[in-house]
Structures are given as structure tokens and as C-alpha cells.
Amino acid sequence: MKNKNKYLLITIILVFTLLTVMVINLNANSKEYIIGDTDSSIMQDESIADDTEEENYEQEENSNVTVFVSGEVLNQRVVEIEKGKRLIDAVEICGGLTEKADLNAVNLALVLEEEGHYIIPAIGDTNVLNVTNLNQMNSSSNLVNINSADIELLKTLPGVGDVLGQRILDKRDELGKFTSINQLNDVSGIGDKKFSDIKDKVTID
Structure with missing residues (x-):
């Protein structure tokens, strides 16, 4: 057991x-x-x-663009900035304008474009375009880009002077940008004849 x-x-x-x-x-x-x-x-x-x-x-x-700002700014430099910003924003990054800058000859409201070169002219400077951009003219066909050109470049078009050039800039500012060349017909002072003279010399690209 x-x-x-x-x-x-x-x-x-x-x-x-x-x-x-x-x-x-x-x-x-x-x-x-x-x-x-x-x-x-x-x-x-x-x-x-x-x-x-x-x-x-x-x-x-x-969402950024890279541009070069030179001329009458305190610090000439390459600027990387948010897409859609205007020339005045890039100028501020460069420290602002010098005392010699010609404010009447530059469009600070210009929308910045990728790889653009923007030159701020001095008062009395007649040797350069007021504001240049690599996209202002189509290098292969010499077309004027009405979405980025300044008044001096617009004045190279047939029949466009200071007054009409400024009206084109004002219309561009009103629209934000031109989406069609035909929108030039909405600019006061551009009739059928003048539009016919310039339509083959401009681009929006």
C-alpha cells in the first residue's frame, strides 16, 4: 500500500x-x-x-521657384522662394532696394518664374531692360511673353507705347495672368488692327 x-x-x-x-x-x-x-x-x-x-x-x-535678382538691390543673390510670389518678395529677401533703384521703371508686382533673372535698374539706366527674365522672350522665335514682360519689353511690340504697355500690365494684374492671347482684345486701346499686328509676336508660355 x-x-x-x-x-x-x-x-x-x-x-x-x-x-x-x-x-x-x-x-x-x-x-x-x-x-x-x-x-x-x-x-x-x-x-x-x-x-x-x-x-x-x-x-x-x-512648390518653390529659384530666381536670380541683381542690379539695384542690397544683396544680389539667387533666391529660392514659394511659387506664386512676386518680385517685391524676392527683393525683400535680397535686403531691399538701393537708393539708386528706379521705382518707376520696374514692375515689382511681377510674378516670379522658375530660373528667372530679374534686374533692378538704376535711375537713368537705359542700357538694360528694366526687369529681365529668362522667360520673357522665347529664344527660338523671339516672342514676347506677355505674362512676364515688363513695360520696356512690351514697348518693342508694334504700336505699343508707355500708355498701352501700362494698360497691358494693368490687365495682367487684374487677371492674375493671361490665359489666352485673345484677352489682349480686352485691353483699352487694342483694336482689331493693332491686335492683328501683335498677335503673332506674343506668347503666354
């Missing part, structure tokens, strides 16, 4: 020990799985963060 009880006790101890080992192994495996899953989640989060950062950088890069 004693031997039977002894064997029963040993059996119970063995079963308990075996169950304990199994529980420990299950917990260990469970921890390894959780750690592995956490690492994977962290890697995914880091990947998403990297992608988001790259997208934000590309969007920021695409």
Missing part, C-alpha cells in the same frame, strides 16, 4: 513538472512571437515615416 502511494506521488510530481515545463516553453515562444511582431511593426512605421518625409520634401521642392 505504501509503495502504491509512493508511485502515485511520483507520478503526480512528474506530471506537474512536465506541465510546468510546457507552460514555460509556451510563454517563451509567445514572447518571441510578440517581440518579432513588434520589430516588424516598428520597421513598417519607420518605412511609412520615411515615405511621408520624402513625399513632403518633394512637395516642398515642387
Whole structure:
């Protein structure tokens, strides 16, 4: 009877020990799985963060334009600025205008364009266009870009003088920009004859 009880006790101890080992192994495996899953989640989060950062950088890069401002500004320099900003904004980044700058000969409301070169003239300076931009004229066809040209460049068009040139600038400011050459017909002083003379010499691109 004693031997039977002894064997029963040993059996119970063995079963308990075996169950304990199994529980420990299950917990260990469970921890390894959780750690592995956490690492994977962290890697995914880091990947998403990297992608988001790259997208934000590309969007920021695409929303800026780079221009060169020279002439009568305190600091002639290349300026990277938000797309849609005007020449006055770039001039402010350059420290402002010098005392020699001719405010009557420059359109500070001009919308900046990518890779543009804007020259601020001095009073009495007649050797350069008041404000030049690489996009003001189409190099292959010498078309005047009415969306970026200043009054001096507009005056190179047939029949366009100071008054009519200023009216074209005023209409551009009113519209934001020309979306069609035909909108020149809405400028006071441009009739069918004058439009016919200049329509093949201008562009909006």
C-alpha cells in the first residue's frame, strides 16, 4: 500500500513538472512571437515615416521657384522662394532696394518664374531692360511673353507705347495672368488692327 502511494506521488510530481515545463516553453515562444511582431511593426512605421518625409520634401521642392535678382538691390543673390510670389518678395529677401533703384521703371508686382533673372535698374539706366527674365522672350522665335514682360519689353511690340504697355500690365494684374492671347482684345486701346499686328509676336508660355 505504501509503495502504491509512493508511485502515485511520483507520478503526480512528474506530471506537474512536465506541465510546468510546457507552460514555460509556451510563454517563451509567445514572447518571441510578440517581440518579432513588434520589430516588424516598428520597421513598417519607420518605412511609412520615411515615405511621408520624402513625399513632403518633394512637395516642398515642387512648390518653390529659384530666381536670380541683381542690379539695384542690397544683396544680389539667387533666391529660392514659394511659387506664386512676386518680385517685391524676392527683393525683400535680397535686403531691399538701393537708393539708386528706379521705382518707376520696374514692375515689382511681377510674378516670379522658375530660373528667372530679374534686374533692378538704376535711375537713368537705359542700357538694360528694366526687369529681365529668362522667360520673357522665347529664344527660338523671339516672342514676347506677355505674362512676364515688363513695360520696356512690351514697348518693342508694334504700336505699343508707355500708355498701352501700362494698360497691358494693368490687365495682367487684374487677371492674375493671361490665359489666352485673345484677352489682349480686352485691353483699352487694342483694336482689331493693332491686335492683328501683335498677335503673332506674343506668347503666354
